[in-house]
Each structure stands twice: as C-alpha cells, then as structure tokens.
Amino acid sequence: MDYTKQIQEIATRLFAEDKIDVFVGYRLTGFDDNQVPALIRESKDVPLLVFNQKSVFNLSNYLKNDHTRNKRVGLVVKGCDSRSLNLLLTESQVKREKLYVVGIACEGVVDDAGQKMQNCLECMVPAAVVYDELLGEANMERRFIINADIQDMAAKELVQRREYFEEVFENCIRCNACRHSCPLCYCAKCCIDQETATLYNGANTTSSAFHALMTWSLHLAGRCVDCRNCEKACPSHLPLHLFHKWNERVIYENFQEHLAGVHEGDRGAFYKYSMQDPDDFIM
Amino acid sequence: MSVETIVTDKAGLQKFYEAIIAKNETYAPVEKFGKYDFKLVKNLSECDPESPIAKTMSAKPLFFPRSAKIMKYVATSAGTDVSETDEDPLAGKRVIVGMKHCDARALQVLDKVYNWDFIDTDYQKRRLNTVVISTRCDKAETHCFCTSLDYDVENLDAMDVLIVNGNDGKVYIKSKSEKGIEFLNSGVTSHTSRVTEEAAGEELKKQYTAFSASFRLKMDYKSINEKLSKIFDTPEFENVSSNCVSCNTCAFVCPTCHCFKISDEKVKDTGVRYKSYDSCNNGYFTLMAGGHNPRPAKYRRWRQRAMHKFVYYKERFGENLCVGCGKCTTSCPVNISIFEVINQVSK
Numbered sequence A: 001m002d003y004t005k006q007i008q009e010i011a012t013r014l015f016a017e018d019k020i021d022v023f024v025g026y027r028l029t030g031f032d033d034n035q036v037p038a039l040i041r042e043s044k045d046v047p048l049l050v051f052n053q054k055s056v057f058n059l060s061n062y063l064k065n066d067h068t069r070n071k072r073v074g075l076v077v078k079g080c081d082s083r084s085l086n087l088l089l090t091e092s093q094v095k096r097e098k099l100y101v102v103g104i105a106c107e108g109v110v111d112d113a114g115q116k117m118q119n120c121l122e123c124m125v126p127a128a129v130v131y132d133e134l135l136g137e138a139n140m141e142r143r144f145i146i147n148a149d150i151q152d153m154a155a156k157e158l159v160q161r162r163e164y165f166e167e168v169f170e171n172c173i174r175c176n177a178c179r180h181s182c183p184l185c186y187c188a189k190c191c192i193d194q195e196t197a198t199l200y201n202g203a204n205t206t207s208s209a210f211h212a213l214m215t216w217s218l219h220l221a222g223r224c225v226d227c228r229n230c231e232k233a234c235p236s237h238l239p240l241h242l243f244h245k246w247n248e249r250v251i252y253e254n255f256q257e258h259l260a261g262v263h264e265g266d267r268g269a270f271y272k273y274s275m276q277d278p279d280d281f282i283m
Numbered sequence B: 001m002s003v004e005t006i007v008t009d010k011a012g013l014q015k016f017y018e019a020i021i022a023k024n025e026t027y028a029p030v031e032k033f034g035k036y037d038f039k040l041v042k043n044l045s046e047c048d049p050e051s052p053i054a055k056t057m058s059a060k061p062l063f064f065p066r067s068a069k070i071m072k073y074v075a076t077s078a079g080t081d082v083s084e085t086d087e088d089p090l091a092g093k094r095v096i097v098g099m100k101h102c103d104a105r106a107l108q109v110l111d112k113v114y115n116w117d118f119i120d121t122d123y124q125k126r127r128l129n130t131v132v133i134s135t136r137c138d139k140a141e142t143h144c145f146c147t148s149l150d151y152d153v154e155n156l157d158a159m160d161v162l163i164v165n166g167n168d169g170k171v172y173i174k175s176k177s178e179k180g181i182e183f184l185n186s187g188v189t190s191h192t193s194r195v196t197e198e199a200a201g202e203e204l205k206k207q208y209t210a211f212s213a214s215f216r217l218k219m220d221y222k223s224i225n226e227k228l229s230k231i232f233d234t235p236e237f238e239n240v241s242s243n244c245v246s247c248n249t250c251a252f253v254c255p256t257c258h259c260f261k262i263s264d265e266k267v268k269d270t271g272v273r274y275k276s277y278d279s280c281n282n283g284y285f286t287l288m289a290g291g292h293n294p295r296p297a298k299y300r301r302w303r304q305r306a307m308h309k310f311v312y313y314k315e316r317f318g319e320n321l322c323v324g325c326g327k328c329t330t331s332c333p334v335n336i337s338i339f340e341v342i343n344q345v346s347k
C-alpha cells in the first residue's frame, strides 16, 4: 500500500487549481521511518507528502486545528479516519464543501515494530466511506469480531478487572494526550481538561484519572471509530482501547449493530434514544 | 573531598543493588504496560535499574510530584480553618537507583529555580534526604542529545554515586559527593574492592569517548542560545508547531519543566488543595480570569517552550532548561522533536 505518488499529484493539482488552502497528509519524521502529520500550506512542500502502511495517525483530528478552521482543506483518510470525518460532518463540526477528501481503501497500518495493528486486523470498514477520490480497491468484506483483549477481560472476575484498571488509573499522568489526539474530542471546553474541570479536581490522583478516563470513554461510546490515535499518544502506554472496544461491543450487540460513522448522516448511538432501547447490560 | 572508587563485575553490581534495597527505602524503575516509572521497591526482581532510556519516565516526580497535597481546609461558620497536610511521603531518607545521567543533571538545573526567590522547602527536604545513584549510559538513543548541552561529565553534582559499565567488562562505582562517600561506606559495598581514582580514570575516559561517539544528534548550544534570543518573531515557529495537538505531554514527561497549577478537591465543607503539573503548550496556560489569552495560537506557545528552555532560563540561571534527554520527543503524540525545532527555527 503506497500512494505517495498519487497523493502528491492530487495535492499539486489542488494547489494549482486554487481549490485548497492547506493539505493535511503525512511526512517522514526525518529521523526514522515513522511518519507524522504534515500540514502543507504551499505547493513547494508537496514533495514531503508520503503514504504507506506507516501512515498511522488519524488526520481528521486536524480539522479542529488553528490552521484548518474556516479554510479549504485537502485531507487524506483511511477507513477509520473517514468514519470519524463522517461523525464530524454529522455533528456539524466541518462543512463538506470546504473539504477535498482523498479516501484510501486501506490495507492496514503497522506499529513501530512493523506488526499490523490490532485494530487493523479486526477492522470492519477498511475503505474510506466518505471521499472525493478513492485510492485503491474497496472490495473488502469483513465481519464483526469481538476484540481479543475484550474477550479476555470479559472472562475475568469483577475483582480482577478492578485490580487491572486500578493500575491503569494509577499510571495515568493526566497529560490529556489521549483527549487531544482524538478527532472526536473537539469541545473547546472539555470537561476533562484539568484547567476547566468542574466535575472533579484537576489533580493527578488515581481518582481524578478514574473520573477523567471514564467520562472521556463514555463521551466516545458509540462514536469512537477505533483509530487508536489516543492509545498511540499515551506516554504511559495505557491500553485505552479496552474502554472503547468494550463500549463498542455493548453498543453493537444492543443497538441494531450500530458502528460509529459508517453511514453518512448516521448519528452516534447515544443520540438515538428510544423507549424500546434495551437496558439490561447496565451494571 | 576524597573520592571512593570501587571496582566490581556485573554480579557484584547486582549484589550492590540488592544490598541497597535491603537496607534502604529504595526507588527504582518499575515496568508497567511497557513503560518504566520510579516506584518504591522491596526486591531487585521488581525493578530494572538499567531500564531502556526511551521507555523510562523521569524521576522528577519523586522531588516535584505530579500532584502534591499542599494544605487542607475546613469551612466553618466562623471562617476557614487551614491546616498542614499529612506527612510528605517523599521527605524521608531514601535512595534512588537507575536514574539516567540526564535525569540526574535535571535536578541540578531544577535546584536553581527552587532556590531562587521562593525557597521550596518541600523540594529541598526531598533533595537533602535522597541519595541519587545514576548509571552513565553506554549508548545514546534516537532522541538523546545530552552531551550537546552543558553536560560536564566530571561535574554532575546532582548525583551522589556514579556507576559506569566499563568497556573492559568491569563495573566502576564512584562517589560524587560527601553523601555518596558516606553511602558507599554504609555496608552496601562490602563484597567489592576499592581502587585508586587513577586506576579507574583511564577506563572511565575510554567509556565516555565511546559513549559520546554514539550520538546521532549533536549541536552547538551556544550558537542556538545566541540565535534564538534574536528571532522572537520568526514565522518558522508557525511551521514547526503546526502539527502539535497542544496536549501537556512534553512538559509532563520533561525532567526540567516545573510549571504547576493549583486546584481544590472539596467535599461539602472540607477540602484538600493540590499542586499539580501544568504545561505552557496547552491553550489554558495563560488564560486570564477576564478571558484574555496572550498566547492563543499554538506557535506562540511553542515559542514560549523553546525560549524558556534555551533563552530565558539560560539568561537568568546560566543553564539551559533542557538536558537533552529526548523524553518529550519520544512521548509526543506526533513526535515533535525539540532538537529539530530549535535547530530549524534558528537556521
């Protein structure tokens, strides 16, 4: 999966036709073979753009950025990224006509060790679902798999789960890299930002980490698209997907196989309250 | 000051660590979720004093905790009663093993600000009661550039005991302070032999030469200081910070950052006041009560980070507020490298 050439051509064309102000793609870090998000504002920098199985970051996170707000933006999205983009559109965070979306029919991305990421192995929607142009073939049929770690967790006794998560909360340093790296965390005043936190104090205690991460994961329940930006960002390497995948499974099983952001205009599961909704999974 | 130099082998070093842990309240890098953080240990098997550089958190929280209780209060109809908090868990006599050199030197840098206009007595007490044992690294990691800064291998006065894995397969343990001498004579080295400084000197030099040759990153910090001080308005800051997501990570993992905020945890009429980390890269850092924010844009906040580290602190305290440990870069969600930032803006 290498679309470097195609993406450079598209970006060059968009700048030449004056269709965009900024192109959000990937470039090499400059010190290893990993990549970082690149916000290209001039056509002379287009040759920096790359795309391959190391293009991990979900770039729709940059639609809340200083450099893209109210601008015409070119954007590269893989399957998961396009689902969060879909939600941002549905939740009126971006205007479709301001975007030129380069969709990728994704074959999966790899971690630092070169192993295909777990979310990619289990991915239900690898090809972009919203795009102006699609690179690759969108012919991949997948079926819902309960995440392997969630199966392990579900097999544990409640006390064991509690012990496990206590260690998670103890090792959280409350840096909020998770929240800032999540494309769907766009609130200008976030309830878990320590500076504006009113739900609990802003200290770095186990109880504050508990409240922050629980609140955060519930705000993403039915919206999280499993891109793992948050988990890759965490300096303590905490297994944050456990929160999100647990919620994803519960929602999939209880709310008509709901998967976040797959269909245009489809709102998050929690926006669609109905008296017929099941509630027997609560506690 | 006389110096104690001890020579032993790898097995002797393990015994040294075991003796330390058995006799002292000891903190060491403990692995959890693939990352090492300094925790109180009871056995050598729980920890790894030679934990990998890129996976080890700074030991700064043992001196400047991520969150510390600073007072308690009770609101009564007659007013508010303020009281001291419980005993500081970090103030007792203790030993830290497994700190990297950069991390130990960061204490030397932090000492200056904590001894400045306001003497932080909690910090002082923790420093005074701690024996810092630090191993010189054998090989630099991708983002290390400690030797490019004010790093003076002979004068790392923030540590008490230095450990060097010689290229000759031997391990050298050397005192660096009075506290260090006293510590080495407290029954933790009875299984080892003493050598003269000269006998060890040659090997220590050789090790340092090999170590300093292993750096990918090298720079002349004096010219960076000089250039940065003149380019406050360079538009380059906008480019280098464009993909920053404005989290707090770089500052929270940095061994020299020392900004904090105050918050209260209040239940009904009683409360605890906390002092916790803050970071100039988040959008609220300079937000004022009236709503004005002098650093609303990301590039201004990144400029503050670069300038505080390589201009302002240097001007006031004579040292860079960066020890080149690379922790910020390794932990950054988008791998922004402070080394690249300062070199690129001052190009």
Ligand code: SF4
Binding pocket: A078, A079, A080, A081, A106, A107, A108, A109, A117, A119, A120, A121, A123, A124, A125, A126, A127, A226, A227
């Ligand atoms: S989760 Fe799916 S779409 Fe996202 S990177 Fe992995 S394979 Fe690609």
Ligand code: SF4
Binding pocket: A058, A084, A181, A182, A183, A184, A185, A220, A223, A224, A225, A226, A227, A228, A229, A230, A231, A244
């Ligand atoms: S919570 Fe994490 S995995 Fe889910 S959308 Fe946000 S960044 Fe991606």
Ligand code: SF4
Binding pocket: A171, A172, A173, A174, A175, A176, A177, A178, A179, A213, A233, A234, A235, A236, A237, A238, A240
């Ligand atoms: S990124 Fe990790 S350490 Fe930071 S707040 Fe989130 S969970 Fe905690």
Ligand code: SF4
Binding pocket: B250, B253, B254, B255, B256, B257, B309, B321, B322, B323, B324, B325, B326, B327, B328, B329, B338
């Ligand atoms: S700024 Fe980065 S490299 Fe410098 S001391 Fe802090 S964490 Fe280390």
Ligand code: SF4
Binding pocket: B251, B256, B257, B258, B259, B278, B279, B280, B281, B304, B305, B306, B308, B309
């Ligand atoms: S760089 Fe920023 S967070 Fe770190 S000490 Fe300076 S002002 Fe504080």
Ligand code: SF4
Binding pocket: B243, B244, B245, B246, B247, B248, B249, B250, B251, B281, B282, B328, B331, B332, B333, B334, B335, B336
């Ligand atoms: S860790 Fe990286 S993304 Fe976060 S504030 Fe620092 S430079 Fe920006």
